[in-house]
Amino acid sequence: MLKIAMYSAATKVKGQGVGSAYIELIQMLKKHFPEEMEITINKLTKAQVSHYHTVNFPYYLSTFLPGRGCKVGYVHFLPETLKGSLKLPFFASKIFDKYLISFYKRMDQLVVVNPSFIPKLEVYGIEKEKITYIPNFVSQATFYHQDQARVSAFKRSLGVPPEKFVVVGVGQIQERKGVFDFIELARRLPQIQFIWVGGFSFGKITDGYEQLKHVVDNPPANLLFPGIVDRNEMAAYYNVADLFLLPSYNELFPMSILEAFSCQTPVMVRELTLYHSVIAGYYEPAQDVEEMEAKILQYSTEPQYLKELQEKAQQAAHFYSEDRLAKIWYRYYNDVAKR
Template sequence: MIKINMFSHADSVQGQGVGSAYKELIRLLDQHLKETFDVTINQKQPVDLTHYHTINPSFYLNSFSRKRGRKIGYVHFLPETLEGSIKLPWIARKVFYKYVISFYKRMDQIVVVNPIFIDKLTQYGIPREKIKYIPNFVTKDVFYEKTAEQKAELRKAYNIDQDKFVIFGDGQVQQRKGVLDFVKLAEQNPDLQFIWAGGFSFGKITDGYEQLNKVVKNPPKNLIFTGIIPRDQLVDYLNMANLFLLPSFDELFPMSVLEAFSTGTPVMLRDLELYRAVIDGYYESCQDADEMQARIRELINNQARLDELKSFSRTASDRYSEENLTKIWKQFYEEQYEIAKKNNQSRG
């Protein structure tokens, strides 16, 4: 049995996609591959493979131990993708960004959640052959589409008008996520119900915190900020929504979009190169907030298009299903084990 240790503090900060992706993978390995892989978490005994999910300094230090076996690094962000997320003094930012790349270079193998990162990482000096693309996924056991009757009951329980067109978004409240555009759209459409789930996962160092905090405390009457909520409530909101809207300016492969796909919810996104690389054709694409506004007004009177978008979501959900990703991760870890074994024999 192949021994794998996961080093992660991804679930120490609530409301971020890295934590969701980590939990999904651990669950997949536990439910489908526990006969193949012996998985431990944050342990220091000798293993065949060590998979680093977060870049904590303590993990960087322990990566120098021979007990770690072959080291695999999960890349959920690059320095440039942190712009608009956290605000740091320039010197701290420079040091932190350099550390991020140094951590990735310490790894024997890199896994990216979006193929567009491959070229970017090579520009930082990481060999292309050390980089593997494996997409995110969500499980239907947690994120699934409920019946019309169940959706009606949910609206009643959450005190949301049965006839109201609901637009839902989720993610950390930060500039990069386009939250201010979401607020602007709520102001432009007082006849619709807008809901944003998420909060300030990084507190006052969140980029644009002061401005965003004022909006969260005093939103338009038709906009609800739920704060950070558990996943079972997130499923409820997705099922109550007529449209999932994420107006982010920069993303990787957001778990929130996969969760919307998995519940069969129509999806609208800003037109980003990163999206086109992985989910092109499965969502309503808009250039900016003005186009989002125009499309929203069209969609509320176009049930045929909404049904088409629901169909796209279901198709995307099948593509990034737990079943497909189980095969991919099994093959990946077995390949890494064979490389590690070969390297050990060479050293021996």
């Protein structure tokens, strides 16, 4: 039996994609490999593989202890991807950037969720041979397509008229996520219902906090902010959406996009180069607010185009299925344990 020690504090802060990815992986491994793997969580125990999901300082110290086996680090962000997320003093930001890279260098192996980050890690002096790309995934037991009666009932519970076209965005409320553009779209398109699911996971140190908090407390009539929603309730929001929109300026591989795909919800995102290597062909790209506005209007009045985008979401859900990724993770853990 393969012994794997998991280390993560991702679930301590609600509403993070890092936490969602961690939960999905743990549940998948326990479901598919109960006899093949012995998994411990946040326990300093000897293991063949020690998998670090977050970069907390106690975890860093633990890497110097014997019995760690192969140390695997999950790369969910780099110094440059944190810009626009947290507002830290310059000095503190520089210290954390150095610590983050030092943490990654302590690992024997790294896993990235987007292959575009491999050359960026090389720039920091990390050998390409240590890095493996394994995409995120979500379970269709949690995120699934719901019938129309259930969707209509949830729409009523939100106070949204049944005939309204609904655009849903998901993620922490922060400048990097493009929430200001989402708000602007709601102002420009009063006939469309907009819903942003998520909150200020990091409170007042969130970049753009004061301005965003003002809008959250005083939103346009057609914009809802339900806050941080329990993961088990998220499928209802993806299903009530006619279109899922993520206007982020910087991402790795958002769990929210995979969750929308899994619910067979059409997806539109801001066109970012990093999406090309992971979800090309499955989404509708838009460069800016003007293009997003034009395409939302088209989808809301010409449903045949929305149907095509929904079919792409179904294809993506199949490709990023739990069963396919389970086999990939099984091979990976066994390979690195042998090293």
